[in-house]
Amino acid sequence: MKISTKGRYALRLAIDVARQQESGPVSLREVSERQGFSVKYIEQLAGLLMHAGILESTRGAHGGYTLARDAANISAGEILRASEGSTAPVACLDDDFGVCPMREQCTTISFWEGLDKVIETYVDSVSLADLASQPIQEGEMCEFEVDLS
Amino acid sequence: MKISTKGRYALRLAIDVARQQESGPVSLREVSERQGFSVKYIEQLAGLLMHAGILESTRGAHGGYTLARDAANISAGEILRASEGSTAPVACLDDDFGVCPMREQCTTISFWEGLDKVIETYVDSVSLADLASQPIQEGEMCEFEVDLS
DNA sequence: CTCCTTTCCTATTGTTTTACAAGGATATCT
DNA sequence: AGATATCCTTGTAAAACAATAGGAAAGGAG
Numbered sequence: 001m002k003i004s005t006k007g008r009y010a011l012r013l014a015i016d017v018a019r020q021q022e023s024g025p026v027s028l029r030e031v032s033e034r035q036g037f038s039v040k041y042i043e044q045l046a047g048l049l050m051h052a053g054i055l056e057s058t059r060g061a062h063g064g065y066t067l068a069r070d071a072a073n074i075s076a077g078e079i080l081r082a083s084e085g086s087t088a089p090v091a092c093l094d095d096d097f098g099v100c101p102m103r104e105q106c107t108t109i110s111f112w113e114g115l116d117k118v119i120e121t122y123v124d125s126v127s128l129a130d131l132a133s134q135p136i137q138e139g140e141m142c143e144f145e146v147d148l149s
Numbered sequence: 150m151k152i153s154t155k156g157r158y159a160l161r162l163a164i165d166v167a168r169q170q171e172s173g174p175v176s177l178r179e180v181s182e183r184q185g186f187s188v189k190y191i192e193q194l195a196g197l198l199m200h201a202g203i204l205e206s207t208r209g210a211h212g213g214y215t216l217a218r219d220a221a222n223i224s225a226g227e228i229l230r231a232s233e234g235s236t237a238p239v240a241c242l243d244d245d246f247g248v249c250p251m252r253e254q255c256t257t258i259s260f261w262e263g264l265d266k267v268i269e270t271y272v273d274s275v276s277l278a279d280l281a282s283q284p285i286q287e288g289e290m291c292e293f294e295v296d297l298s
Numbered sequence: 299c300t301c302c303t304t305t306c307c308t309a310t311t312g313t314t315t316t317a318c319a320a321g322g323a324t325a326t327c328t
Numbered sequence: 329a330g331a332t333a334t335c336c337t338t339g340t341a342a343a344a345c346a347a348t349a350g351g352a353a354a355g356g357a358g
Contacts, residue, residue: 060326061332209355
């Protein structure tokens with residue numbers, strides 16, 4: 001049960017924008033240099049976050065992205081749902097799934113609903129401001145996209 | 150972030166065994182008929198659960214599987230970890246990953262650790278006895294492996 | 299002893315998803 | 329004009345997933 005690079009990169013993209021946007025719109029070129037992403041890949045993620053009303057863009061030279069709202073008002077859950085599609089642990093709990101016709105006979109649904117709930121509660125309780133306020137260190141970049149060889 | 154069929158089927162397999170084992174070892178043929186699984190596929194899962202000390206087997210005719218321990222003493226988390234490998238939301242928190250060399254500079258690790266913790270706490274709080282004690286209905290089978298066409 | 303059932307173990311295969319890259323259109327600042 | 333960006337769709341190699349296949353070993357029934 002893993003979060004994909006979409007969700008992980010989208011989080012770090014949002015954190016990067018939150019931290020850097022005071023000096024104007026943050027371009028994906030800058031972000032990619034700081035975070036070790038390819039511009040072409042995070043373009044897609046930026047698009048998703050924009051569509052979800054999390055980022056705003058200004059096009060053209062010196063353009064880039066800014067937060068559409070205050071960082072304190074954006075949750076990690078929102079970012080993950082926008083990038084990953086959903087944080088539900090089983091497909092039958094996705095918003096677009098509708099009601100499962102087998103729901104009444106299902107022995108595991110209430111277990112999955114409980115899991116879904118603790119996940120949502122947690123990711124919605126953490127704001128982008130919380131994430132962005134951690135001390136900044138040299139050589140930012142992370143998780144495990146690290147070549148250990 | 151989805152649980153794969155391994156984890157979902159393994160849970161239902163364990164529930165089925167828990168419910169049926171009073172009348173002797175439960176064969177995978179029976180389970181597959183009740184749950185709509187292929188015998189060949191859940192053979193693998195049964196093997197994983199056995200290796201993890203959750204199931205015990207008796208071979209030969211009239212053989213099958215029984216719980217290695219009391220159902221109240223087996224958690225859903227154990228079953229998921231045995232079948233899925235891990236319930237951690239990011240690979241750097243898997244047991245076999247070791248310590249990430251970038252950990253100190255990572256802006257998201259504490260967020261993922263928190264998520265991992267709420268997931269583990271929840272799945273370890275639910276026992277197989279809890280799951281198996283739900284009322285049994287006709288046409289048992291579930292989740293969303295249902296042909297909606 | 300021989301069939302039948304069942305677990306056990308390891309490949310192999312087909313499909314889907316992931317993680318990007320490519321190419322080009324559109325917008326804006328200098 | 330030209331450089332720098334976002335925007336938008338499509339393509340693709342590799343990995344993961346879901347399941348199948350084939351057969352060995354063990355134990356009960358006739």
